[in-house]
Amino acid sequence: MMKNSGVININKPEGYTSHDVVAKLRRKLGIKRVGHTGTLDPMATGVLPICFGKDTRLIEYYDHDWxxxxxxxxxxxxxxxxxxxxxxxxxxxxxxxxxxxxxxxxxxxxxxxxxxxxxxxxxxxxxxxxxxxxxxxxxxxxxxxxxxxxxxxxxxxxxxxxxxxxxxxxxxxxxxxxxxxxxxxxxxxxxxxxxxxxxxxxSGVFTDESSYDLEQVLEMSESELNDIIISGESTIVNLRKLVLKNGSEPFYFNGRTIEKKYYMTYEEACDAIKQKEKLVNKGSFDIAEDELNFFSDIYRLYGEEGAFLGTCLMKEDGSLKPEKVMGNRN
Missing domain, CATH: 3.30.2350.10 (Pseudouridine synthase)
Structure with a gap:
């Protein structure tokens, strides 16, 4: 079964608008929710990340990418x-x-x-x-x-x-x-x-070396497509990580404000459970800190077992307000 959300790093060909690429990928994937992460003029070529499914909700976070x-x-x-x-x-x-x-x-x-x-x-x-x-x-x-x-x-x-x-x-x-x-x-x-x-x-973590020609992608089988689809949460590296303590997930999924005592920083969580590998995204991009342009108050939120829950806004008092709830409630 093909993944129902993610990001594909397309090498846009000359003569196509960004919307042209989206339209072709929408037909190929059979999914209505498809969007690009930064317009390229028709004469331009190169990196054009395409998000689909629930990961289209992350597109705004690519704005801070170099x-x-x-x-x-x-x-x-x-x-x-x-x-x-x-x-x-x-x-x-x-x-x-x-x-x-x-x-x-x-x-x-x-x-x-x-x-x-x-x-x-x-x-x-x-x-x-x-x-x-x-x-x-x-x-x-x-x-x-x-x-x-x-x-x-x-x-x-x-x-x-x-x-x-x-x-x-x-x-x-x-x-x-x-x-x-x-x-x-x-x-x-x-x-x-x-x-x-x-x-x-x-563009951010995406490079032309890791991109795929549009025509190449359009000819791929379902299994080949699955191999090149990237999880959206692993690409929004300009959002720092926080970890929600076990048992606190209902606060987040129900849209309630989360007080500081119910979450940890990523570093605190790693020290607490001594299993950092659980919280490191599989296949994450290796990008230097000085290449990032962090959002100051938006964070990625994870469960203690490493599941991506969505994003949240940190308010002045340190409490969290749910932003884009994307994880599995179960």
Missing amino acids: KTYEAELELGKITDTLDITGDVLEEREVKDITSEDIELLACRYRGTITQIPPKYSALKVNGRPLYKYAREGQEIDIEAKKRHIEIKHFEFNFIDIDLKKVSFIVTCSKGTYIRSICSEIGELLGVGATMTKLVRRK
């Missing part, structure tokens, strides 16, 4: 969408630029920066995505939509002035527009630029 992209841009070309799929607005001569000039720009893309979203983007204004206004020729004040984003790592990995090609690797927070970075690099160099390629290499 995303790593490899992007390529073409110097001297400016398009309305800031990428190669748009109409060319202007072409400029590329001259008097050195590799060193480009390398010096890397320091601008580290830490907290401010971005204005592209007018051709899915960001909504009054309930409508910006790209719909742009296609209709309506002017929208996108300056008012500027936001702060975090860039953890940025480096150029290929520069060829003669070919007008530049590529870079960037690890960033949710809401970062990579094509805006490409366009801005071009403007800073005085020649303009547009994004020609985008690959998402990593």
Whole structure:
């Protein structure tokens, strides 16, 4: 029997929207509740985790995950969408630029920066995505939509002035527009630029090395699918763990507030029962602490025998409020 919930790490092909991938997986799995964990434009490829069944309820927790992209841009070309799929607005001569000039720009893309979203983007204004206004020729004040984003790592990995090609690797927070970075690099160099390629290499615990091509997944048998399905709770590593004491489960499943005396930290539970292996998720991802971006007040909640119960909110007084109840009441 095929698993009825979990996550599949898809390598999205070029030309598909994220919703296209969801639709194909919905038909393959025969399950209505299917969702993706971070939109990729049709021209982009790479890591697109797909949740299904009850694990779709965990999608919001992926928002804090760092995303790593490899992007390529073409110097001297400016398009309305800031990428190669748009109409060319202007072409400029590329001259008097050195590799060193480009390398010096890397320091601008580290830490907290401010971005204005592209007018051709899915960001909504009054309930409508910006790209719909742009296609209709309506002017929208996108300056008012500027936001702060975090860039953890940025480096150029290929520069060829003669070919007008530049590529870079960037690890960033949710809401970062990579094509805006490409366009801005071009403007800073005085020649303009547009994004020609985008690959998402990593999203949280998911990597392109561990992903599966969409067509490959669509051809898999039921047993093959079961082998690649990941438990959702093992992937939300930006939520710390708490352990509910035996006998306290009814409080959680009935939606009641849980006082501090009814739960333990993960470390306390491991010390108390001396059986840490019971509380370690089988097949968990090994990810360094400094790669995480923890939620401050949302936790994963487990029973003393290691069963995942769901998530909870820790209130200021240390008590817990049930959030997403997902475990088995029995």
